Amino acid sequence: MLWEALEIAQLKPIVKSLPGGLDAMVTEGGENFSQGQRQLFCLARAFVRKSSILIMDEATASIDMATESILQKVVMTAFADRTVVTIAHRVHTILNADLVIVMKRGVIQEYDRPEALLEKEDSVFGAFVRADK
Template identity: 60%
Template sequence: MAFAAQRPWIQNATLRDNILCGHSMDRKRYDQVISACALEPDIALLPAGDLTEIGERGVTLSGGQKQRVNMARAIYSNAEMVLLDDPLSSLDVHVGGHVFESGIMGLLRECNRTVVLVTNQLQYLQHADVVIVIEEGEITHRGPYNSLSVKNQWWSRQFILPMDRSTDINNIEEERALLQKQINLKRGSKHANGKEGPDAGVSSGGENFSVGERQLFCLARAFLRRSRILIMDEATASIDTETGNKLHELLTTAFADRTVITIAHRVDSILESDRIVVMSKGKVVEFDTPNNLLDDKDGVFSSLVLASERGQTTL
């Protein structure tokens, strides 16, 4: 079995060695994997190509690059079963769509390999043979994609985006109450110190919590500090749609008078921003209001939104 973890495992070795991981080199298959994982442009920028040494834990690579190297290793392997734990969360809609179509649906499915994909991105569910919905550690639905319906409470909640901005937060106690209501941390489960809920112990690096839960911890800490400037770097990438919607509502109310800088690949999470900066290969390619960027039908941001909408409308 091959496993691509939610937190990419990267060796202090060359990029090529990280992908081969002890397997012999099959140039044709290797090139197919590099292309499927959209690593060609990244390799072209590295000083020694795929023979470039990657620092400890991949410090010389971005989060998206590490995730794609992680994916490439799993795809290149000969394992009959491939477990992918939310591997597309750090990728933008174009790159994520390419990796899904060429890597997962292409190199993996076309070779009749069993793929278990853990994801919060609903646009990929329609391609699954079986969809398993897990809520609070329990399976609440199991069946083919077309068995999901509006009668399913979890499915219905994924498409409701709270937009009520009438909440008026007058003091820190009200904000704390709203935060407790909006961010649903693990309930009823014991952790490192044997305690439950907010008193549960957190082990070194937060290893006893999922990546999504750790993101919620970081967000809660940032929210409660009441800083004038809040910077969120892919802060909701590993969070499910329902929780992401609640966080969106919190930001538009509790932080209406604050400066919020959001770094994100999910375009739906930044559509209500005052200004949007679009970057490509380390350079600013677009900067304007969301409406002006959307009016440019040939623009980069407009194409990202269109690709995202196409993915959602297929649901």
């Protein structure tokens, strides 16, 4: 199950290359891995634990675009049957979500499918997406 999770998170080659493989030492805070790799390890852990809810708080804020793409692919495939709550830093990362909720100071401003929100001229979400392009 561990190797399957590492393969899904595309970390298998990295772990295999470590001295000791699965028994390799991890430094304090996982500093011997990149920020993106640490995010992918968190996804692998959630997969192994069979977490029914995955909360991603600005998970893509400090990773490169290639790792972000991997992270999005893993979430869309390995967690397709689970609830994923994403607090988005990059608006395009949630364009494929089932539902988007836009909040301001803890109050829901709007919620709907992304496509429906993008069709509304006065949509806050739509304005975010247009500004992000």
